[in-house]
Amino acid sequence: MRGIARLAKELGISTGTVSRALNGKPDVNEDTRRRVLETAQRLGYAPNHAARALAQGMTRSVGFMIELEQESATSSDYFFMGVFDGVQHVLAEHGLDLLVLPCPSNQDHYTYLERFVTRSAVDGMILAAIRKVDRRIELLQSAGIPFVTLGRSHTSSEYSWIDLDFESAVATAVDRLVERGHRRIAVTVPHGEANFGDVFHDAYANNLGRHGIAYDPDLVYVTRRQEDIGETVVDEMLANPDPPTAVLLIYEVTAIGVYRRLRARGIEPGRDFAVVGFRDEPTVRFLTPSMTCFHVSLHDLGVSLAQALLAQIPTFAHHYRDAARRTRVPTTLMPGDSDACGPAPVGRLLARHKS
Amino acid sequence: MRGIARLAKELGISTGTVSRALNGKPDVNEDTRRRVLETAQRLGYAPNHAARALAQGMTRSVGFMIELEQESATSSDYFFMGVFDGVQHVLAEHGLDLLVLPCPSNQDHYTYLERFVTRSAVDGMILAAIRKVDRRIELLQSAGIPFVTLGRSHTSSEYSWIDLDFESAVATAVDRLVERGHRRIAVTVPHGEANFGDVFHDAYANNLGRHGIAYDPDLVYVTRRQEDIGETVVDEMLANPDPPTAVLLIYEVTAIGVYRRLRARGIEPGRDFAVVGFRDEPTVRFLTPSMTCFHVSLHDLGVSLAQALLAQIPTFAHHYRDAARRTRVPTTLMPGDSDACGPAPVGRLLARHKS
């Protein structure tokens, strides 16, 4: 005999009463409750997860699907660890567990998600790496399972999402650069299918437009999250007959390669060429000159995700009546010295360096 | 009516037969099985996870507990993503799911683990960030749940673990440095409670001993996984009256700060000072001079962990009879130019630079 039945036998009462005592139901004699709790403690009892989930029709856990990349590629993992912490901060208050579900690099992300959803393994889902057209959204909608996405898609239907405020960061960045006289502003955008690449790109294009600067596709560089890519970007920028004088980087680690290569070509970042990064990831916090970038609270992002999710789960919804369902987490400018300069005659600097 | 009962009704057969057909039991008419499968497909049926787990006494999922660090600190997350991929490679063959369980930074890791274990939420556990004395090991042992640790502890009892082969990497590194004439070799060791710090440190001390070099506690620097710490380390090394001429880094990102600070002090890495890193993390693959370090297959590490775990789960054990239960995953030397030099007169270089 095990589980609740063992407790019941030990105490000489029914399993129903034990269950009620354990679950804090109001209609239980305080003395009985005390004895049950004490015995449970002594016997190291904990309710069997599967049995509880089956009886309650609720697992009390939420899934957070992320996608593993090929080992050779690299990762935005640090990002997620911070977000997980924020999510759990909220979930813990309700005794909910977070299960991180890492989709293997060689598996289809739709099929992977489907398994967990159709088997009712979680009460809600958080999705990351959202694509512009993302079938997973319809999957979750038709399954009727509460969910929230970290990132926006182009799906017309309504669903909850939390995203970074790329728009405001890009606007601020472009304003700063234009203010210093830059007109030839390059941008790096992420490789891959995630939609935030387009969001970032479009914000860039729109903000140039706002300042009457023509959009030039030659100044847009697709990058991966690797620092050495910064070197290639620099070479390509400098090979442009009318080279840019500033660059806005979606992946801040790229800056390491950008700095290095600029210097190798005789151009000093922050003095001869302006660089602005998107997120102040720890890896680049210590660059010299310090890089102008934007702080995002990963914890707050996680909290918002969890709140938007719980707002959709009946049992918890009443706590989150006014949680944001669709919102962009603010980004805070962290001014550095990497964009202190106005446009320099890059071509001339290059020529001098070569000679 | 839902689930398997719905299928049974639809087909006009019993739920028992449906279940047997679905689970590939041999004693089912092939035609019946075909009809069941077809109907299940059509109705988008998938077995309810909780019900299945309850009936089978097995969840078909394994947990991988990691620990979230404070947002300010940083992370070895890229490391884990690679490992997850390897683990799933093995689990997928048996239809097992991987649930990553991230212990929040503000929660006790013992209590966190206990919740999942006592509730029978997983069939097996993989533990990371093992401490020298780690109560979680006894917890899992007394709970009788199969587990394997990524890292060793000092617990005397027998249990399965897979670890990196720090010993062989350190031996190779020290050999290389000694071969080039270095006798004053510094080392950075990780901050924190994880046991691999001691393993790394002891390997360092032992290998010095092997070459008849006295161990000097002043040459041991505790570091976090942050690049700027490299700068501090350089300053401290150079402040030593008898400064080291080489350094072995546990956290390879530290190299970024080390390189930078060495140069700022007039010392060229790889020419005037030897640097060897432990793991060839992507972030540092592009340093100049290229850093000598060691490659570890994260995928293989994950595979080994999964195999060592499944070897302990009755249902799967027969596939993994000769899986290693306690082993160190090999490290491969990736020779670079960062340790090409012999010992340089660091003091003199410094003096010259200052003047």
Added chain:
DNA sequence: CTGAAAGCGCTTACAG
């Protein structure tokens, strides 16, 4: 306040 009983959605001996 407590007990008896049904039920959650599956699996699995046991008959036939």
Added chain:
DNA sequence: CTGAAAGCGCTTACAG
């Protein structure tokens, strides 16, 4: 090869 039935360990109306 298939059905009927018990059981996995809980929760929860329903009586009393």
